[in-house]
Amino acid sequence: MTLGFAGARQWTDLCNESLMLEKLPACGKSFEEMMKKVDSKKWCNLTEFIMYYDNFTQCTEREANNASCFWPNPLAEGFITGIHKQFFSNCTSEKVHWEDPPDEILITLILIPVMLTCAMITLVVWCSKRSDILV
Numbered sequence: 001m002t003l004g005f006a007g008a009r010q011w012t013d014l015c016n017e018s019l020m021l022e023k024l025p026a027c028g029k030s031f032e033e034m035m036k037k038v039d040s041k042k043w044c045n046l047t048e049f050i051m052y053y054d055n056f057t058q059c060t061e062r063e064a065n066n067a068s069c070f071w072p073n074p075l076a077e078g079f080i081t082g083i084h085k086q087f088f089s090n091c092t093s094e095k096v097h098w099e100d101p102p103d104e105i106l107i108t109l110i111l112i113p114v115m116l117t118c119a120m121i122t123l124v125v126w127c128s129k130r131s132d133i134l135v
Contacts, residue, residue, distance in 0.1 A: 017075055020067035024079045027059035035087060044091035056083070 034052035035043070042048040060080060064071035072080070100106055 015069035015073075016067040017069065020064050020069050021075060021079075023063040023067065024060060024076065027056055027063060028079065028083050030059060031056035031083060032086075043087055 031052060034055065035049060038049050038052070046053070060076055061071040064073060064076050069076070101109070
């Protein structure tokens with residue numbers, strides 16, 4: 001068990017952070033070039049650029065691994081956060097504001113089940129009183 005921890009510790013000591021920080025901007029530049037193909041008004045719609053973002057993520061992971069660093073790590077996360085600020089700073093998660101439908105529709109939606117319930121009760125009472133005819 002100790003050898004496993006020693007091996008893991010040795011792996012983290014070999015991380016070449018300067019090499020990783022040197023290579024990550026190429027991933028950002030590539031992502032920036034791909035994002036130029038997407039209308040900036042659609043930058044908040046993930047379906048418009050999901051493939052580009054996937055390529056960017058894979059690139060950062062590959063470069064971190066090439067530098068013998070774990071991914072994600074604080075330096076890579078800082079770089080990715082910078083890209084997010086550059087492209088997605090205007091994307092806020094707006095809460096949906098629910099509104100009641102107009103009164104005409106609301107009244108209809110309320111009255112239909114009430115009327116059907118009354119009709120069904122009337123039908124059941126009427127049928128139960130006429131049980132001698134139905135048998």
